[in-house]
Each structure stands twice: as C-alpha cells, then as structure tokens.
Amino acid sequence: MKRWQMIKLGLILAMYTIVGCVGLAVVYNSTSKIIAQRQEADLQAGLHEVFPKATGFTPTDKVKSANPKVIFDAVYTANGPSGALGIAVKVQGASYGGLTTLIVGVSTDGTITGVKVLENKDTPGLGANAANPTYYVDKATRTTFAGQFAGKKLTDPFVVKKDVIAVTSATITSRSITNLVQIVGKAASDALGIGGSSQGPQAVLPSADTVRTSSKPATSSVPGVSILETLVGTKAGAIVGASAKAKATSYDGDVTVLVGVSTDGTILGVQILECTDSLGSSILVPEFAQQFVGKKVDAALKIGSGITAVTGATRSSNGATQLVKATADALVKALAGGGL
Amino acid sequence: MKRLFGVFVNGLIVENPLFVIMIGLCSAMAVTTTVANGIGMGVALTFVLVMSELIISLFRNLIPESIRMPIFLIVIAAFTTIMDLEMKAYFPALSKSMGVFIPLVVVNCIVMGRVEAFSSKQPVGDAVADGLGMGIGYTWVLLALAVVRELLGNGTLLGFQIMPSSFEPMIFFILPPGGFLVFALWMAASNDLRRKLLAGRKPAPTQDSCCTLPDNSSAEKA
Numbered sequence: 001m002k003r004w005q006m007i008k009l010g011l012i013l014a015m016y017t018i019v020g021c022v023g024l025a026v027v028y029n030s031t032s033k034i035i036a037q038r039q040e041a042d043l044q045a046g047l048h049e050v051f052p053k054a055t056g057f058t059p060t061d062k063v064k065s066a067n068p069k070v071i072f073d074a075v076y077t078a079n080g081p082s083g084a085l086g087i088a089v090k091v092q093g094a095s096y097g098g099l100t101t102l103i104v105g106v107s108t109d110g111t112i113t114g115v116k117v118l119e120n121k122d123t124p125g126l127g128a129n130a131a132n133p134t135y136y137v138d139k140a141t142r143t144t145f146a147g148q149f150a151g152k153k154l155t156d157p158f159v160v161k162k163d164v165i166a167v168t169s170a171t172i173t174s175r176s177i178t179n180l181v182q183i184v185g186k187a188a189s190d191a192l193g194i195g196g197s198s199q200g201p202q203a204v205l206p207s208a209d210t211v212r213t214s215s216k217p218a219t220s221s222v223p224g225v226s227i228l229e230t231l232v233g234t235k236a237g238a239i240v241g242a243s244a245k246a247k248a249t250s251y252d253g254d255v256t257v258l259v260g261v262s263t264d265g266t267i268l269g270v271q272i273l274e275c276t277d278s279l280g281s282s283i284l285v286p287e288f289a290q291q292f293v294g295k296k297v298d299a300a301l302k303i304g305s306g307i308t309a310v311t312g313a314t315r316s317s318n319g320a321t322q323l324v325k326a327t328a329d330a331l332v333k334a335l336a337g338g339g340l
Numbered sequence: 341m342k343r344l345f346g347v348f349v350n351g352l353i354v355e356n357p358l359f360v361i362m363i364g365l366c367s368a369m370a371v372t373t374t375v376a377n378g379i380g381m382g383v384a385l386t387f388v389l390v391m392s393e394l395i396i397s398l399f400r401n402l403i404p405e406s407i408r409m410p411i412f413l414i415v416i417a418a419f420t421t422i423m424d425l426e427m428k429a430y431f432p433a434l435s436k437s438m439g440v441f442i443p444l445v446v447v448n449c450i451v452m453g454r455v456e457a458f459s460s461k462q463p464v465g466d467a468v469a470d471g472l473g474m475g476i477g478y479t480w481v482l483l484a485l486a487v488v489r490e491l492l493g494n495g496t497l498l499g500f501q502i503m504p505s506s507f508e509p510m511i512f513f514i515l516p517p518g519g520f521l522v523f524a525l526w527m528a529a530s531n532d533l534r535r536k537l538l539a540g541r542k543p544a545p546t547q548d549s550c551c552t553l554p555d556n557s558s559a560e561k562a
Binding site: 009012013016017020023024027028031032034035038042119120123126131134168169 | 370373402403404406407410411414415417418421422425426428429430432436499511514515
C-alpha cells in the first residue's frame with residue numbers, strides 16, 4: 001500500500017510540475033523575442049555611446065581575453081568614415097554582487113573612448129550607482145562613474161581613489177569595473193598594435209644596448225616557478241645583465257613577471273605583465289613594480305620590508321613579490337654560472 | 341463582503357507582514373534604498389502573492405498534505421519566473437536595478453508563510469483578499485522606508501533632486517544600519533497605531549496557527 005501511495009504522490013507532483021512548465025513555456029515564448037530585441041538594442045545603443053562617430057560596427061575576433069575569469073562576449077571594430085576608429089568590447093567579469101557586463105571602447109590613439117555599464121547586479125543604491133546615469137562622481141562636471149573613463153589614456157595607472165573616482169561606499173564595485181576597463185584596454189591596445197615602447201625586455205635592462213636570447217636558460221629552484229624566457233643584455237659586446245619572464249601561481253590565478261638583473265646583483269627593472277587573480281590586476285600598476293628597481297637581489301624582498309602591497313590585492317602582491325625574488329635569484333645564479 | 345474587507349485590512353497594520361509577523365525582512369532592507377525599487381519590489385511581491393494564494397486556495401483540496409511544500413514552491417516559482425520575464429520584457433530598467441531580488445521572491449518568507457498558513461485552508465475570496473492585504477501591507481512599508489532613505493541618503497525622490505544642492509547626502513541611510521534604524525522607527529509608530537486599533541477590541545479568534553499575533557502575550561510563543 002505504501003508504495004502505491006508514494007507513486008500516487010509522485011504523479012500528483014508531476015502533474016503540478018507539468019502544468020507549471022507549460023505555463024512558463026508560454027510566457028517565455030511570448031517574451032523571449034522582446035527581451036532579445038531589448039538586449040540587442042541596448043548593445044547597439046551602448047556601442048554607439050562609446051563610439052558616437054562610428055558609422056558601423058563589424059564583429060572581429062582579434063581581441064582575446066587572457067584571463068579566464070574575464071569573458072569578452074563580443075568584440076567589434078568601430079568603423080569611421082575613414083578607416084577603423086578603434087575596438088569596442090562587450091566584457092563580462094566579476095563584481096561585488098555577481099557578474100557585471102560593460103561595453104568598453106578603445107580608440108586607435110591609445111585612449112578609452114567610453115565605458116557603458118550594461119548590467120550590474122551590485123547592491124541597489126550603492127554599487128548599482130556605477131550604472132546609474134544620474135549618479136555623478138563629480139557633481140560639478142556631471143561626470144558619471146563610467147563617464148570618467150572617456151578620454152583616459154591606457155598608460156594611466158587605473159587605480160581607484162587615485163586616478164579613478166570611486167562610487168561612494170562601493171569601492172569593490174568601483175575596483176572591479178576599473179580592472180575590467182583596464183584589462184580590455186590592454187588587450188585591445190595589443191590587438192591595435194599600440195602597446196607602447198615601455199613594454200618588453202629592453203625596458204627592464206636599460207643599461208644594455210642589445211638584448212639577445214640566452215644560450216643557457218636560467219632555471220629556478222623554487223617549486224612552482226617556471227621561467228618562460230631568458231634574455232641577456234649586452235653593451236658593446238660585454239654582458240651587463242640578464243632578464244627573464246617567469247610565471248607562477250598566485251592567490252587564485254597566475255602571475256607573470258619580467259625581471260631584469262645586472263651582473264652585480266641589482267634589480268634593474270621589473271614589470272608585472274599579467275595577473276589573473278580575482279581583483280589582482282590592480283598590481284599591474286607601474287608603481288608596484290617600480291619598488292623593486294635598484295634593490296639588491298640578496299636583500300629581503302618581502303611585502304612589509306621594502307615592498308608595499310597594493311591595497312586590496314595583498315595576496316596577489318605577495319605572490320608577485322615572491323616570484324620576482326625567485327626569478328631574480330635564478331638570474332643571479334645564471335649570470336654567476338656563465339656560459340650565457 | 342464585510343468579512344473579506346476585514347481579511348484585507350488585516351494585512352495593512354494589525355498583521356502587517358513586516359512590522360508584526362516580521363518575515364521577509366531581508367529583501368525589504370535591501371531594496372529600499374530608492375523609492376523606485378521599493379515600488380517595483382512591492383508590486384512584484386503583491387502579484388506573486390495574490391496569484392499563488394489564488395491558485396493554492398483553488399486547488400487546496402487537491403494538494404496532499406505530505407507533498408504540499410514542493411507544490412507550493414512550484415506554484416510560487418512559476419509565478420515569480422513569469423513576473424521576472426514580463427519585467428525584463430516590458431520594464432527592463434526596473435528589472436535591471438532590482439537585480440537578484442526578483443528571483444528571490446521565490447524564497448520570500450511572506451509568500452511561503454501566507455500560502456502555508458492561510459490560503460491552503462481558506463476559500464478563494466479570502467485568499468485573494470489576504471494576498472492583496474499582505475501585498476499592500478508590504479508595499480506601503482517599503483515605500484515608507486524608501487522615501488526616508490532615498491531622501492536623506494541621496495537627496496532625491498524617484499531620482500528627482502528634492503533637497504537643495506547644499507544638502508550633503510547622509511550615506512548612512514542608504515547603508516544597512518540606516519535601514520534598520522528607519523525600519524525600527526516606522527515599526528514603533530505602526531505598532532503604536534496597532535495597539536490603539538486593538539485596544540478595547542476582544543482578540544479575534546485566530547484564523548491560523550502560525551502567523552497571527554492577536555495580542556502581545558502570544559508574541560512570546562512565537
């Protein structure tokens with residue numbers, strides 16, 4: 001009897017579920033077209049907002065996200081009357097209350113043309129103000145949070161509360177959006193070929209006049225650190241230093257750095273190339289890498305002694321610092337070993 | 341008719357879901373940072389509540405006792421999703437600013453509580469009256485909270501600048517502590533009114549066992 005009772009209850013439940021599903025299917029069918037149209041219209045409006053002068057947008061796949069947590073939903077080339085104006089990216093990444101979706105426009109002259117927040121699930125009245133067209137971070141000039149990025153140079157540090165005004169009481173939202181804008185800016189500028197000359201091995205070996213690939217790659221004894229590329233800097237034929245690109249796991253992603261070391265064991269230059277930690281891309285600011293320059297490799301290179309962490313990204317800063325130290329150690333060892 | 345009106349009025353003050361039964365507080369606190377969100381959430385919840393109470397009351401004799409909870413959830417979830425889709429299609433701006441709170445209507449204690457305690461045992465007319473009363477009771481509280489919080493915390497009402505430009509917005513009211521403070525003040529006022537309304541009236545026989553607090557002594561039980 002009990003079994004029959006159970007089957008009967010199951011059938012009753014199934015009946016309710018089926019009726020519910022049919023009802024939902026009907027409503028979904030009648031609304032899905034309108035919702036899709038609205039989203040498409042939003043996207044088009046957003047694209048035109050970041051590139052007001054564009055005559056059309058062509059989808060492209062030139063720009064790829066290097067960070068698995070940042071998704072480039074759609075990438076468009078903005079076409080002007082005379083050639084491409086730049087790249088617009090619809091990007092999705094984590095913020096305080098869930099995923100946030102932005103459209104970021106990057107111009108061929110290396111500036112952000114505009115940012116539009118399409119979707120934001122952060123706290124209504126606080127973080128959601130980042131998407132509010134009547135919430136001004138600068139009341140005098142009536143600049144919205146997203147609006148302040150228009151015209152911003154890609155070489156700017158993109159640090160909230162420094163060169164980016166935060167939404168009041170929503171620092172995490174402000175930081176997430178700023179990071180996303182910066183990531184898109186970097187990816188788009190690489191695709192547009194306007195990366196700038198400050199990148200690359202030459203920059204971390206300023207005393208060298210030529211940089212060549214080492215004939216004997218440096219290796220690190222620190223577990224988890226992989227040295228991707230070793231280069232030697234020479235001046236008038238004599239070795240003045242070496243640089244290496246190295247990668248290691250950090251907080252919840254990877255960090256990649258470029259380190260240049262002179263023959264006397266001084267760090268000549270450091271660049272944090274990439275950090276895929278959540279919110280970790282704030283350590284890409286040049287000020288963080290700059291702290292290492294001039295330091296002796298055998299000094300205690302640690303957060304708290306000589307190196308200051310980037311606020312809000314202590315663990316990523318820590319990971320990057322350890323990696324810089326390990327890479328520099330490996331380079332000193334390689335330089336001492338000779339045969340480069 | 342008079343009885344139905346009584347059921348309806350009950351939800352406004354005497355058995356207000358937020359101030360007296362004190363359920364569904366989390367969404368109330370979270371969305372009342374702006375008046376527009378408060379109205380949107382209130383209307384959304386009222387719709388789901390009335391429809392769910394109506395359907396469940398209609399089928400109350402066809403719902404076996406032992407699987408009533410999953411059936412309630414199916415009904416509530418279906419109406420919430422319908423509401424969510426309709427809002428996305430016809431009120432996209434509102435739907436965006438309400439974010440995750442619309443899907444969360446499914447687990448809003450008010451809907452579950454009223455369905456379980458009231459409409460699963462009462463005739464259709466009463467259930468709809470109860471849904472409307474509770475829904476409007478919820479909505480007016482959201483509105484009362486949101487007006488104070490938006491005006492003092494942002495200087496605006498429904499997005500229009502009300503306060504003079506020299507007024508420095510008090511962010512405190514937008515933040516959760518401010519929400520609790522405003523909530524408590526409104527609750528004190530509302531419950532004072534409730535006490536006056538109930539004074540001299542004999543405690544009505546309880547219609548349901550879980551959510552009615554006819555006088556203050558039974559509050560301790562709850």
